[in-house]
Amino acid sequence: MWGKPRFLDLEVEEWHRDxxxxxxRNLGGxxxxxxxxxxxxxxxxxxxxxxxxxEKAEAVFASVKGMMGLDSWPCTLIAQExxxxxxxxxxxxxxxxxxxxxxxxxxxxxxxxxxxxxxxxPYNLVTTFAHELAHYLPHxxxxxxxxxxxxxxxxxLATEMAVAYHGFGVIAANAAFDFQQTHDFGRQGxxxxxxxxxxxxxxxxxxxxxxxxxxxxxxTARAHLNxxxxxxxxxxxxxxxxxxxxxxxxxxxxxx
Numbered sequence: 001m002w003g004k005p006r007f008l009d010l011e012v013e014e015w016h017r018d019x020x021x022x023x024x025r026n027l028g029g030x031x032x033x034x035x036x037x038x039x040x041x042x043x044x045x046x047x048x049x050x051x052x053x054x055e056k057a058e059a060v061f062a063s064v065k066g067m068m069g070l071d072s073w074p075c076t077l078i079a080q081e082x083x084x085x086x087x088x089x090x091x092x093x094x095x096x097x098x099x100x101x102x103x104x105x106x107x108x109x110x111x112x113x114x115x116x117x118x119x120x121x122p123y124n125l126v127t128t129f130a131h132e133l134a135h136y137l138p139h140x141x142x143x144x145x146x147x148x149x150x151x152x153x154x155x156x157l158a159t160e161m162a163v164a165y166h167g168f169g170v171i172a173a174n175a176a177f178d179f180q181q182t183h184d185f186g187r188q189g190x191x192x193x194x195x196x197x198x199x200x201x202x203x204x205x206x207x208x209x210x211x212x213x214x215x216x217x218x219x220t221a222r223a224h225l226n227x228x229x230x231x232x233x234x235x236x237x238x239x240x241x242x243x244x245x246x247x248x249x250x251x252x253x254x255x256x
Contacts, residue, residue, distance in 0.1 A: 006239065007208075007235060012202070015154075016202075016206060016209065017246055018147075019146050019158055020209055020213070021146075021249065021250055023165045025143070026140075033213060034214060035069075036165065036167045036210075036214075037167045039126075040170060040224045041170065045067070053079075054079050056119060057077065057079065060122075060126060061077045064133060064168075068133055068134070070133055073110070074110060075112055075133070076110070077111075078112070080116065099115075100115050103133075103135035112132045112133070123174045126171050127168065127171055127172045130163045130166065134159045134160075134166070137159070146158070160203075160206075164209075169206055170207060170221050170225055172203050173203035173204050173226075176198060176199060204229055204233050205239075208233060208237050212240045213247070
């Protein structure tokens, strides 16, 4: 099956297809998908905000929550504590790396925490908020996500797919590889690593499906992707156009 060149490994592409079918079945089908918006990293979606760090985080959180249609869902945002200890004139002891964000439901109250350091990395901040808010889905969907009954860790991947479903694929793809430049006492350096549960390619493929199901041109998304990701989106869109069975399987769900 699928003898043409693939964008992702076969089983990964199939899981993407099954996960999109699951989302469409349970979140209102094509009609609901068309109500979503392709969220872009610009002032139209995220205007300049003022206030202290937590006030800025709350403003971004409220924006993400609104764009995901979760305004009516009660949730409290909490900044994680970070304590840096000075152990020498030029040395700081940093705490162990914590999760970028967490989602907890306690006695009917929902709490999302975030790492305050994310305020310096807006793509990662927005993606973290969207991911944690997407954890609301298990509370409203009775059907388990594909494969979760066999591999529970797939729930986090399904949560990432829900982020793409809600239009955050561009920002999430841009955040998938976390590149940072550091300056410290006359020295400089660079560090990078993967971010979240999806690779850049997985986010790009999820974004391509989002656009294809909405019959939306990829030019706008392409213009807002990191430069090296734009050709990958072209390749993913070409893959979907070449494999009619992939989208036709989802077309059935579009009418749900």
